[in-house]
Amino acid sequence: MPEITRDEVAHLATLARIDLDEVELAHLAPQLSVILESVASLSAVAGDDVPPTSHALPLTNVFREDVVTPGLSAEQALSGAPASEQQRFSVPRILGDEQ
Amino acid sequence: MNTILTQSAADLSAALAAGETTSVELTGACLERIAEVDGAVHAFLHVDAEGALAEAAASDARRAAGSPAHALDGVPIAVKDVLATEGLPTTCGSAILRGWLPPYDATVVARLKAAGLPILGKTNMDEFAMGSSTEHSAYGPTHNPWDLDRIPGGSGGGSAAAVAAFEAPLALGTDTGGSIRQPGAVTGTVGVKPTYGGVSRYGLVAMASSLDQVGPVTRTVLDAALLHELIGGHDPRDSTSVDQPLPGLVAAARRGASGALAGVRIGVVKELGGKGYQDGVLVRFTEALDLLVAAGAEVVEVSCPHFVHALAAYYLIMPSEASSNLAKFDAMRYGLRVLPEHVEDPSAEDVMRASRDAGFGDEVKRRIILGTYALSSGYYDAYYGQAQKVRTLIARDFEQAFGVADVLVSPTAPTTAFKLGEKLDDPIEMYLNDLATIPANLAGVPGISVPSGLADEDGLPAGFQVLAPALADDRCYRVGAALEAALREKWGGPLLDQAPSLTAASRNTTGASA
Numbered sequence: 222m223p224e225i226t227r228d229e230v231a232h233l234a235t236l237a238r239i240d241l242d243e244v245e246l247a248h249l250a251p252q253l254s255v256i257l258e259s260v261a262s263l264s265a266v267a268g269d270d271v272p273p274t275s276h277a278l279p280l281t282n283v284f285r286e287d288v289v290t291p292g293l294s295a296e297q298a299l300s301g302a303p304a305s306e307q308q309r310f311s312v313p314r315i316l317g318d319e320q
Numbered sequence: 321m322n323t324i325l326t327q328s329a330a331d332l333s334a335a336l337a338a339g340e341t342t343s344v345e346l347t348g349a350c351l352e353r354i355a356e357v358d359g360a361v362h363a364f365l366h367v368d369a370e371g372a373l374a375e376a377a378a379s380d381a382r383r384a385a386g387s388p389a390h391a392l393d394g395v396p397i398a399v400k401d402v403l404a405t406e407g408l409p410t411t412c413g414s415a416i417l418r419g420w421l422p423p424y425d426a427t428v429v430a431r432l433k434a435a436g437l438p439i440l441g442k443t444n445m446d447e448f449a450m451g452s453s454t455e456h457s458a459y460g461p462t463h464n465p466w467d468l469d470r471i472p473g474g475s476g477g478g479s480a481a482a483v484a485a486f487e488a489p490l491a492l493g494t495d496t497g498g499s500i501r502q503p504g505a506v507t508g509t510v511g512v513k514p515t516y517g518g519v520s521r522y523g524l525v526a527m528a529s530s531l532d533q534v535g536p537v538t539r540t541v542l543d544a545a546l547l548h549e550l551i552g553g554h555d556p557r558d559s560t561s562v563d564q565p566l567p568g569l570v571a572a573a574r575r576g577a578s579g580a581l582a583g584v585r586i587g588v589v590k591e592l593g594g595k596g597y598q599d600g601v602l603v604r605f606t607e608a609l610d611l612l613v614a615a616g617a618e619v620v621e622v623s624c625p626h627f628v629h630a631l632a633a634y635y636l637i638m639p640s641e642a643s644s645n646l647a648k649f650d651a652m653r654y655g656l657r658v659l660p661e662h663v664e665d666p667s668a669e670d671v672m673r674a675s676r677d678a679g680f681g682d683e684v685k686r687r688i689i690l691g692t693y694a695l696s697s698g699y700y701d702a703y704y705g706q707a708q709k710v711r712t713l714i715a716r717d718f719e720q721a722f723g724v725a726d727v728l729v730s731p732t733a734p735t736t737a738f739k740l741g742e743k744l745d746d747p748i749e750m751y752l753n754d755l756a757t758i759p760a761n762l763a764g765v766p767g768i769s770v771p772s773g774l775a776d777e778d779g780l781p782a783g784f785q786v787l788a789p790a791l792a793d794d795r796c797y798r799v800g801a802a803l804e805a806a807l808r809e810k811w812g813g814p815l816l817d818q819a820p821s822l823t824a825a826s827r828n829t830t831g832a833s834a
Contacts, residue, residue: 274715
């Protein structure tokens with residue numbers, strides 16, 4: 222399995238929406254390589270005939286009656302918002318001027 | 321120290337029922353104890369003295385009117401800061417949620433409130449429950465009451481330390497890879513990870529949804545059973561909640577405490593011991609096993625050959641789920657919002673990236689990046705897919721082992737508490753703490769950690785783990801209570817009697833205790 226490079230970590234950080242500065246990248250990349258190395262042994266453990274398990278106990282869809290139950294009020298839902306306006310979450314711009 | 325503080329929740333419940341004490345007295349004593357020792361222990365991130373005393377007064381009124389809401393009505397409790405508490409700060413040990421006041425209660429918290437247990441406050445933890453030492457809290461580490469220079473385990477070190485330091489008789493924890501059981505082991509307390517789905521996860525801020533489970537943190541096995549029965553059972557708000565009644569846990573604990581284990585088959589897992597385990601931990605484990613044999617149990621050695629791969633599988637599955645779960649911290653609806661420096665008119669994405677950098681600590685970043693990698697196209701099959709297959713093999717190992725044994729046992733953690741700072745920047749060393757606890761989470765089976773004594777080389781507590789098949793949590797309580805009773809008889813009292821007494825001045829204590 223491939224070692225993880227500084228550039229790869231930078232790319233993953235972008236995918237994960239985390240700004241990492243040079244110091245953090247230099248610190249994290251070797252640590253992640255060591256972790257990946259230690260989990261590399263897994264590749265040979267299970268053959269194609271072993272089914273994957275995503276949950277410990279078998280799950281089935283859960284339904285309930287289609288009746289209205291109380292939920293959060295707008296005020297409650299907005300109570301932790303960094304910014305709100307007119308009973309809505311106020312967020313920075315999504316698109317650039319050119320878009 | 322006020323003698324009321326060292327009593328078990330079961331005894332306090334009886335004292336409240338008999339009118340020998342009041343919830344206000346009891347809650348007040350806990351709050352005083354917190355004020356006295358928590359500067360040194362730092363088990364709590366937030367203490368709600370006013371709210372707890374108001375609840376205590378209401379509880380006393382119910383008792384006076386002859387209508388207590390529950391046997392534990394009036395017995396105070398501490399709650400891990402990963403569980404939503406309406407109107408009480410819930411930070412998950414993270415700067416990204418500093419000061420967040422949830423608009424709702426987790427189901428387990430709602431059940432505590434309905435039963436009348438005053439909530440003393442919220443306990444410290446590794447950020448988003450990622451860690452084995454509580455050092456990854458954004459608000460500073462918790463200190464082990466046995467030796468303040470050492471870790472209390474993690475991620476639920478705050479809950480375990482609060483109970484071990486007699487700041488609270490009961491606490492709630494959560495266990496994704498050992499975060500209830502390992503702190504229990506290193507603080508000389510009892511911790512239970514219930515069967516996956518046995519206790520509601522609604523309102524538990526998720527790390528790894530297929531592994532997380534809420535459970536009791538206590539000083540006695542019976543107390544854990546009482547609390548487990550209170551918080552457990554079906555919850556329609558959690559789609560993974562098991563829709564069937566819990567087995568009789570309190571009854572199992574009482575039966576176990578009577579000592580007889582005739583006919584119980586105990587499987588010693590060959591792969592969970594030996595190399596990598598501290599000598600003193602193994603000595604106490606073997607002694608405990610001998611006591612169970614003396615109580616009539618039959619011991620068999622079982623092999624679970626895939627357990628050696630559990631840690632690797634866990635460190636792919638858990639970060640993958642965590643990276644998805646933590647995507648919700650996007651600085652839009654709640655939590656920290658930080659504007660990037662030197663960016664004019666930043667976009668939502670710019671703000672998100674800056675906020676997540678400022679709000680998440682090192683370990684959280686490590687796991688998010690690792691999970692993002694493991695889920696990337698091109699790597700998915702080799703990492704996440706493979707880990708899920710190994711999960712199947714581990715579940716099969718359990719199935720086979722439970723064919724020949726009623727419960728499986730091992731040391732809970734490979735070592736006693738290590739020094740604060742010792743493993744902080746060495747993730748692999750830190751991860752090894754959960755070697756023996758992780759298989760249970762991967763397979764969803766229940767487990768308990770009970771104190772097994774003090775390791776000879778350092779005088780620090782070790783734990784004995786009992787695992788049972790899914791939905792057979794009662795077996796953990798029966799065997800755990802039998803061991804607890806036998807050990808107490810040997811020690812002449814609970815293990816915590818041997819813990820050093822904490823005073824306001826104990827901040828300056830240094831070095832191992834023996």
